[in-house]
Amino acid sequence: MKSKLFIFIIVSFILAGLFQYDYDSHSNYFAEKNIFVTLPKGKTLEILSFGFKNFVADMIFIWSMQFYSNYNLKNRFEYIEDIYNIITDLNPRYRAPYYVGSWIMALELNNYKMAIRLLQKASKNLKDDWDFDFESGYYAYKYLKDYKLAEKYYRKAAEKPDAPSFVKRWQAHTIYMEDNLTYALKMWLEIKKNAKNKLEKNSAFNHLYQIKFEIDKKDLEEKIKLFEQKFRKKPVNLNELKRKGIINMIPKDFKGEDYIYDFKTGKIKAKKVFQWKKFY
């Protein structure tokens, strides 16, 4: 009698389990349920966690990583900003969610502005960290192509303690990309002066070369136009400009070598060209 009951229990559980399996293979829980509509905001959740807010933050974070890596779900990014705001409100100094969240927002969702918002929140809460501002700058530079904004972030990052030297270089570079050539030149000279190794020195040198070239190119091509206006023909070479008194000195490139003057077009070229602007 006892063994019959025992078998009966096991069979019932197996049958129930089979039906569960069948149900699972036909349904897609996440797609059907809009789980977060009722998830309360950070401060409320903090109160409701009754002292377990770290634990709750961890749980939501772990869940979020599983959830957002499930490519079968449609509309899964609908509440992503809310979710990561909740996690970071519960535990503002926990770094991982800022990184993971901003990566998902930027690289999966391609919403760089959203990613930057999250990163800036991180920067505010973790005042001594430089990398959140650095990443913000990078997204602004590469994807938003907003060099002014990028420069702002790089500057913020560079001011943080322990910011590595390349941050300043990025800042200087974006200044250059904004076409603020004089300021860029100043920055790069400073970088070259404080350079600690050959790589930095060479990098600074290359940038200075390009910047000087662009400054000089603009200036010279203006002067050539002036010459043309005055003398109704293009100058034969740069010396002629000097002779005719249009310019006082022939500028040399940063290396100290001559620029190349194309008589036909009236344009100046340098021996080396760094095509950052064309690329980006």
Added chain:
Amino acid sequence: MKAIEIKGLEKTFTSNFLLKKYKILKDINISIEKGEIYGFLGPNGAGKTTTIKCMLGLISFDSGESLIYGKDSKSIEGRKKIGFLPEHPYFYDYLTAKELLFFSGMLFSIPQKKVMNKTKYLLELVGLAGKEDLKLKKFSKGMIQRLGFAQTLINDPEIIILDEPFSGLDPIGRKELRDLIISLKKSGKTIFFSSHILQDMEMIVDTVGIILEGKTIKQGKLSDLISHSVQYYEVVFKGVDESLLKSNNIGFELKDNNCITKSKDFEKVNHIIEFIIMNHGKIISVTPFKMTLEDIFLKEING
């Protein structure tokens, strides 16, 4: 100074929800001399257990006083002199007999060594020798009761209070308890117990107190309350014509085809016996009836 003195004890209970007041103790008066055995007698619900609990401070009373050798019985000083056994003793069943006695001893601040010596002696006294390491959950009801008694004596109390100690005991147990109480009295202790088993009480008490509906209606020495002389004689007979009995002014009752007649006067009884024999009746029995505690009790109860 009296060992126990209770004067004018009153207690009213309030039922919480209905705010009904119920006066359970109206006027309790108890007076016990040192070295006495006092029997506290009353029907169920009269207030015996309530009185005892009031004495021990388990329940508060509204007015009156309860004194032990002149001191408040429910104070800590008072309770030091008391050994108490409740009606259905319960103990922690995860303890052994030895551990329970140790625990009780600690509550009296008795040093452990002293308790250890006493434990063996007490367990022997109550008939539980050798069971000191047995866990209480393995004890039978009778054993628990015995252990309860041992625990009552742990502090060598001057006054022992027992609430219905004979209930649930078999005849052997009752005899043993009676003997124990008497021996305790011999060593100078005062014992106060409540019971409704009148036979046991009658055999050992010195003084009796009867309560009814919360009032002490009678208290006195047993010897004073019971007259030792015969109350009446009862003659059981048959074979005499009823009309004959009536015409001779002999009152009788019928029971199971027999006649029963009672008389206080021994002379009259002899006449009745002669009369029956003369009239060819048969005498079945002649029994002298003395008044018992039960008689006194029932008499008082029925007013």
Added chain:
Amino acid sequence: MKIRAIALNTFKEATRNKIYYLLIFFGIFFVLSSKLVTLLIIGDKVKVLKDLGLASINFFSVLIAIFTGIDLVYKEIERKTIYNILSKPISRSCFIIGKFFGLALTLFVALISMVVMFFLFMLLFSGELDVKILVYFILLYFELLIITSISLLFSSISTPILSSVFTISLYLIGHVIWTFNEFKDKIINPIIKVISYILYYTLPNLEKFNIKNSIVMNVDIDIGMILGSICYAIFYITALLTLTILIFNKREFQ
């Protein structure tokens, strides 16, 4: 000596309860299984291990604090074992204080077992031993003592079910009431304001013992505030025990 007798007896009785061991077991089980959870984590695994371990110990030790004390006094009254104690020369305050210390010992044993397992586990899986976490456990112990005094109070006056409801409610209130700190100052109606102030200071304020976040995130801890919290606990427990004694003194055992 009498208090010691009751305390040890209470400890023996409490540790007879199977639920006690079950909760300790679960506490340890969850600490150990937190390792599995870290497999899903990107980034600082040790932080998550600490979070989960502290949360488990917190959760289960609170359950022990609530449920061990809940039926202790009630059982004594129900089973009438209390007659054997109160008929002896021991004051009712001694009884309550003895019960409290018995519970304190019980909680200590439970917490220590979970804490030792936690530290062993952390040593094993992360190779480091963050002794600062002990500060959290000390504060947790004081919080547990407050909770257990609350459950002792209710155990002396009502049934186990009601007692658990009240104790759990007060625990939850204790962790939410910090939100009223600023709110109570903004109330305009003077009567309600006075009532709010009274409630704010008499209801238990337990969030101050919850320094899990600061400990795990390595924020500097203020020793002054820790000592202050401990003092708060000591005085609050004294108040609760006195209240329990007051009520218990009036209790009648029919």
